Amino acid sequence: xxxxxLLMTVAGSFVFxxxxxxxIKEKCATCHTLSIPTMEILPSFKAPPMDAxxxxxxxxxxxxxxxxxxxADYVYNPDVSxxxxxxxxxxxxxxxxxxxxxxxxxxxxxxxDYMIATYPRKKFIQNLKEILKNDEITALxxxxxxxxxxxxxxxxxxxxxxxxxxxxxxxxxxxxQLIVIRKNxxxxxxxxxKQIKFLExxxxxxxxxxxxxxxxxxxxxxxxxxxxEATMIHLKCIANTxxxxxxKQVAFLLPMWE
Ligand code: HEC
Numbered sequence: 001x002x003x004x005x006l007l008m009t010v011a012g013s014f015v016f017x018x019x020x021x022x023x024i025k026e027k028c029a030t031c032h033t034l035s036i037p038t039m040e041i042l043p044s045f046k047a048p049p050m051d052a053x054x055x056x057x058x059x060x061x062x063x064x065x066x067x068x069x070x071x072a073d074y075v076y077n078p079d080v081s082x083x084x085x086x087x088x089x090x091x092x093x094x095x096x097x098x099x100x101x102x103x104x105x106x107x108x109x110x111x112x113d114y115m116i117a118t119y120p121r122k123k124f125i126q127n128l129k130e131i132l133k134n135d136e137i138t139a140l141x142x143x144x145x146x147x148x149x150x151x152x153x154x155x156x157x158x159x160x161x162x163x164x165x166x167x168x169x170x171x172x173x174x175x176x177q178l179i180v181i182r183k184n185x186x187x188x189x190x191x192x193x194k195q196i197k198f199l200e201x202x203x204x205x206x207x208x209x210x211x212x213x214x215x216x217x218x219x220x221x222x223x224x225x226x227x228x229e230a231t232m233i234h235l236k237c238i239a240n241t242x243x244x245x246x247x248k249q250v251a252f253l254l255p256m257w258e
Contacts, residue, residue, distance in 0.1 A: 020114025024050070027103045027111065031096075036124050047093055048085060054119035055128070060084040064116055071112040076100045081166035088160045144193045144230040151256075152234070155241045156182045158253050168252055177244045185237040192230045199223050 025034065031047035061067050061084065074082060078096040103111070140148055159178060162168045170178070199219050206216045242250060251258055 020110040020112075021118075023103075023107050024111045024114055027099070027107065036121065036127065038127075045093075047096065048089060049124075050115065051120040051124035053085070054115055055124070056084045056086075058120070067116050068109070068112045071115065072105060072108055075103065075108055076105075080164040083165065086161040087163040087165060090164065142193075144189060144196050144227055145234055146224075146227045146231045147234075153238065153254055153257075155238050156185055159241070162253060168249055170249070174244055178241065181237060181240045181244070185233055188233045189230055192226050192233075196223055196226050196230070199226070 028034075028050070032050045032053060033045060034050050036051060037045070037049040057067060057070065061070050070084075074096070076098055077100075078098055080087065080090050080095050083090050083095075159182070163170065163175075199222055203216045203219050203223070206219075245253070
């Protein structure tokens with residue numbers, strides 16, 4: 001009797017093991033949601049959704065073999081420096097706890113095959129594109145800069161997203177220099193943004209109250225002056241950051257500047 005039960009469990013787990021979908025639900029879905037994330041459920045997540053994980057992985061790691069190897073390694077030995085996800089997101093969630101002892105490498109092979117074949121789904125990419133577009137419009141609307149060309153990178157944002165990555169390889173000295181640059185940049189721009197917002201509001205009010213265009217000319221000139229100042233801070237931030245980074249690091253962050 002005992003033997004029959006044992007046999008059944010062994011056979012059962014074998015069938016189970018060959019099913020990547022069942023395994024991912026059992027071993028990974030407690031943290032990584034497998035459904036397409038929506039704005040409403042986003043804040044309750046313990047980890048990035050599987051769609052997002054695979055989106056980043058396929059963006060950075062090319063070829064099925066390399067993807068499988070990355071998953072096999074990361075699930076046992078997670079480390080922020082290896083992560084393909086944005087460093088600030090990893091910091092937000094905390095690094096993934098190692099799943100050594102909770103999932104075997106055989107099971108992981110099935111799981112990763114399933115992950116690679118399934119994610120990211122089309123609908124997720126569509127949603128993501130829409131979110132990014134909306135973010136861009138909002139950023140543009142609130143931008144204190146005169147130049148909003150895509151060719152001028154947002155250095156502090158780029159750095160935050162890649163802060164801990166081994167591929168960028170920031171040294172501690174570089175990090176502390178970059179933190180100072182970031183602090184000065186953000187501090188300066190925050191102050192100007194507030195003044196610009198206030199003036200823009202005043203100008204809109206005046207237009208609403210049918211005041212003459214001439215009556216707001218001074219304010220418009222003031223907005224231009226403040227935006228010039230903010231733009232210069234932005235350019236200085238780029239120049240100062242470039243001075244801290246090595247050529248190789250710039251090439252990693254800004255492949256389009258090559
Ligand atoms: C206890 C919660 C938890 C479980 C269980 C879990 N993960 Fe994660 N995982 C996380 C968190 C948190 C992150 C984001 C931080 C990070 O990247 O380390 C993450 C990130 C990842 C990443 C992205 C790595 C990167 O580049 O940042 C992969 C791949 C991954 N998990 C695979 C898996 C697989 C496969 C399973 C199931 C075998 C699994 N995880 C189970 C919490 C979990």
